[in-house]
Amino acid sequence: xxxxxxxxxxxxxxxxxxxxxxxxxxxxxxxxxxxxxxxxxxxxxxxxxxxxxxxxxxxxxxxxxxxxxxxxxxxxxxxxxxxxxxxxxxxxxxxxxxxxxxxxxxxxxxxxxxxxxxxxxxxxxxxxxxxxxxxxxxxxxxxxxxxxxxxxxxxxxxxxxxxxxxxxxxxxxxxxxxxxxxxxxxxxxxxxxxxxxxxxxxxxxxxxxxxxxxxxxxxxxxxxxxxxxxxxxxxxxxxxxxxxxxxxxxxxxxxxxxxxxxxxxxxxxxxxxxxxxxxxxxxxxxxxxxxxxxxxxxxxxxxxxxxxxxxxxxxxxxxxxxxxxxxxxxxxxxxxxxxxxxxxxxxxxxxxxxxxxxxxxxxxxxxxxxxxxxxxxxxxxxxxxxxxxxxxxxxxxxxxxxxxxxxxxxxxxxxxxxxxxxxxxxxxxxxxxxxxxxxxxxxxxxxxxxxxxxxxxxxxxxxxxxxxxxxxxxxxxxxxxxxxxxxxxxxxxxxxxxxxxxxxxxxxxxxxxxxxxxxxxxxxxxxxxxxxxxxxxxxxxxxxxxxxxxxxxxxxxxxxxxxxxxxxxxxxxxxxxxxxxxxxxxxxxxxxxxxxxxxxxxxxxxx
Amino acid sequence: xxxxxxxxxxxxxxxxxxxxxxxxxxxxxxxxxxxxxxxxxxxxxxxxxxxxxxxxxxxxxxxxxxxxxxxxxxxxxxxxxxxxxxxxxxxxxxxxxxxxxxxxxxxxxxxxxxxxxxxxxxxxxxxxxxxxxxx
Numbered sequence: 118x119x120x121x122x123x124x125x126x127x128x129x130x131x132x133x134x135x136x137x138x139x140x141x142x143x144x145x146x147x148x149x150x151x152x153x154x155x156x157x158x159x160x161x162x163x164x165x166x167x168x169x170x171x172x173x174x175x176x177x178x179x180x181x182x183x184x185x186x187x188x189x190x191x192x193x194x195x196x197x198x199x200x201x202x203x204x205x206x207x208x209x210x211x212x213x214x215x216x217x218x219x220x221x222x223x224x225x226x227x228x229x230x231x232x233x234x235x236x237x238x239x240x241x242x243x244x245x246x247x248x249x250x251x252x253x254x255x256x257x258x259x260x261x262x263x264x265x266x267x268x269x270x271x272x273x274x275x276x277x278x279x280x281x282x283x284x285x286x287x288x289x290x291x292x293x294x295x296x297x298x299x300x301x302x303x304x305x306x307x308x309x310x311x312x313x314x315x316x317x318x319x320x321x322x323x324x325x326x327x328x329x330x331x332x333x334x335x336x337x338x339x340x341x342x343x344x345x346x347x348x349x350x351x352x353x354x355x356x357x358x359x360x361x362x363x364x365x366x367x368x369x370x371x372x373x374x375x376x377x378x379x380x381x382x383x384x385x386x387x388x389x390x391x392x393x394x395x396x397x398x399x400x401x402x403x404x405x406x407x408x409x410x411x412x413x414x415x416x417x418x419x420x421x422x423x424x425x426x427x428x429x430x431x432x433x434x435x436x437x438x439x440x441x442x443x444x445x446x447x448x449x450x451x452x453x454x455x456x457x458x459x460x461x462x463x464x465x466x467x468x469x470x471x472x473x474x475x476x477x478x479x480x481x482x483x484x485x486x487x488x489x490x491x492x493x494x495x496x497x498x499x500x501x502x503x504x505x506x507x508x509x510x511x512x513x514x515x516x517x518x519x520x521x522x523x524x525x526x527x528x529x530x531x532x533x534x535x536x537x538x539x540x541x542x543x544x545x546x547x548x549x550x551x552x553x554x555x556x557x558x559x560x561x562x563x564x565x566x567x568x569x570x571x572x573x574x575x576x577x578x579x580x581x582x583x584x585x586x587x588x589x590x591x592x593x594x595x596x597x598x599x600x601x602x603x604x605x606x607x608x609x610x611x612x613x614x615x616x617x618x619x620x621x622x623x624x625x626x627x628x629x630x631x632x633x634x635x636x637x638x639x640x641x642x643x644x645x646x647x648x649x650x651x652x653x654x655x656x657x658x659x660x661x662x663x664x665x666x667x668x669x670x671x672x673x674x675x676x677x678x679x680x681x682x683x684x685x686x687x688x689x690x691x692x693x694x695x696x697x698x699x700x701x702x703x704x705x706x707x708x709x710x711x712x713x714x715x716x717x718x719x720x721x722x723x724x
Numbered sequence: 725x726x727x728x729x730x731x732x733x734x735x736x737x738x739x740x741x742x743x744x745x746x747x748x749x750x751x752x753x754x755x756x757x758x759x760x761x762x763x764x765x766x767x768x769x770x771x772x773x774x775x776x777x778x779x780x781x782x783x784x785x786x787x788x789x790x791x792x793x794x795x796x797x798x799x800x801x802x803x804x805x806x807x808x809x810x811x812x813x814x815x816x817x818x819x820x821x822x823x824x825x826x827x828x829x830x831x832x833x834x835x836x837x838x839x840x841x842x843x844x845x846x847x848x849x850x851x852x853x854x855x856x857x858x859x
Contacts, residue, residue, distance in 0.1 A: 186752050187742045187843065214738065221753065260766055272763060273755070296765045322827055324751035334746055341739070341843045354846060399769050400846060402735030405742065407845020409735035413769045422766045 131231030150181030155197025181604020190606030192404030207303030222321030280457020297424020328629030357410030369679030380678025383441030432543025433464025439491030465540035
């Protein structure tokens with residue numbers, strides 16, 4: 118099948134068997150790959166009510182048709198599962214070189230099923246595929262395990278590995294790869310841990326077939342040329358995602374002290390150029406990327422190496438904790454990566470704990486003696502370790518901010534910053550209504566990448582609540598995740614501003630199927646509705662209440678910074694949802710109407 | 725003319741290696757590329773790239789004269805004439821003369837096509853006259 122490896126690998130961990138089946142051509146046609154395959158298999162194969170950490174849940178790992186090819190950014194791997202963090206849909210996108218290597222081994226998806234009786238790792242070397250004993254790796258940190266595999270098997274092998282966070286089923290445990298790339302959000306690492314799979318190693322030497330070789334090479338070259346000609350290439354490559362730290366600080370979007378403000382008085386110490394100057398040594402790219410945002414750092418203060426920190430980690434582990442030392446943030450980043458927990462969720466929940474401590478809800482008696490004031494670097498390091506090991510006070514924070522705040526009570530739920538149980542990523546949304554709506558309605562919980570609408574807020578008036586804004590969020594939500602479907606990265610479009618139409622001839626030459634962006638946006642809309650239906654299927658009473666943001670954004674205006682005194686009114690929060698549901702063709706409770714399901718041709722999928 | 729590399733600019737993305745396999749074999753398969761990227765992580769955190777200098781040592785030892793020179797002075801393998809004797813491989817001072825008999829029934833090397841340079845977003849690769857080190 119052109120553009121595909123042509124095989125789905127099923128790994129039954131309960132029985133210890135591995136089998137390959139052909140990639141169904143109709144699924145490839147309708148769902149294309151990546152996230153599309155993920156939600157298709159999730160809906161079809163994971164039974165209603167499955168325990169996210171039980172044998173019925175599956176971990177679906179998918180490449181897409183541009184992965185591993187001469188197309189800019191073709192290095193994204195999708196990890197879909199029922200999320201232990203939220204009880205809903207999870208799809209985490211991982212960069213690096215894993216997805217390309219899967220394709221060279223002829224695999225479009227790997228589906229992990231059941232639970233292994235003992236720790237194992239999945240070994241894939243072209244057609245030699247085995248489950249191997251991993252007892253000696255269990256308990257080890259991610260970097261050490263990756264290094265051990267690379268030394269034993271060679272650099273051509275790609276490694277995805279969980280840390281002790283995943284082993285201990287921390288619901289925001291991540292999966293690590295390439296010393297610094299992660300499938301980060303929703304607890305995909307905990308699902309892998311529940312299945313007792315420590316690592317997946319993959320190596321392939323096969324060629325990926327395409328429909329029209331000459332047209333594909335021409336289209337691929339045109340895409341690279343557009344990237345290299347882009348005005349934004351130089352600065353984006355120099356600073357990566359840290360380029361936005363200063364902007365966010367200036368406009369009041371930088372989460373500060375548990376999102377109580379959007380500007381940090383010491384934020385300048387965390388800006389991209391400061392980090393570049395102080396610690397960055399190498400620009401580290403994912404597969405096929407002409408504009409590498411990975412900044413690899415040598416951290417002299419802590420005598421360590423780490424990829425990053427990236428913007429999200431700077432926001433959550435830096436300003437959100439009142440920490441203004443970029444080397445401390447980099448070290449927190451390293452600890453999270455090595456222990457296998459998501460920096461975004463961890464930084465968010467530690468921020469909540471610090472606020473609880475400063476408000477007297479926690480005392481040293483609760484925290485195991487930690488002086489949990491904002492800005493305490495050592496306490497942050499200690500907590501990261503305790504969370505991953507579920508030790509002492511860390512065990513509470515390991516629950517995630519929603520469950521922890523519910524347990525603790527005393528009003529702390531009001532400043533638990535999450536949507537649907539997923540900790541909000543690093544944009545403060547007191548007065549940025551499109552971005553707020555993007556978080557409220559994101560298909561995995563409060564994550565930014567489906568609709569990064571905050572620049573649009575600034576363009577059209579941040580407090581405005583108008584149908585055009587809602588339409589913009591919907592368009593972004595339909596369109597941006599399509600890069601995850603294709604197995605590629607959106608940042609060449611977002612940051613380099615290349616014409617998205619350049620992908621159209623490339624995709625056609627690869628798969629032999631013509632798809633305009635109008636067609637692709639439609640696929641995105643279908644997937645968005647399917648994920649919504651998954652949430653509703655798995656959660657009784659699912660609806661509007663699940664889309665509400667943290668009260669912090671409609672009840673408590675920041676006392677300082679660029680958004681001082683600014684807030685989104687609760688009436689506007691509700692108006693945003695009303696308009697959103699109407700434009701989506703959903704009921705006033707936020708569920709896809711039968712006619713919407715029908716018109717999108719989804720009846721058969723959800724039957 | 726020859727290919728040059730600035731290791732400090734390489735981000736390890738491997739776009740060059742896919743472009744290379746497309747030029748040499750018409751295949752998407754970086755295992756059949758004529759340049760090597762050695763990632764050195766987690767420490768010291770750099771990429772070491774090996775490229776052909778067009779020194780011609782491989783051609784000098786080829787018993788079938790399968791390694792020929794084109795009009796711009798680049799040595800290339802005439803696939804039809806290679807008998808996989810492997811004489812060339814140990815001669816290459818840069819370790820970029822390849823035989824992987826499971827993947828191809830010929831040796832291969834850089835033919836200076838320039839496609840790697842065209843896709844390198846960080847300008848780590850360039851082609852220039854021999855001895856001209858700067859881009």
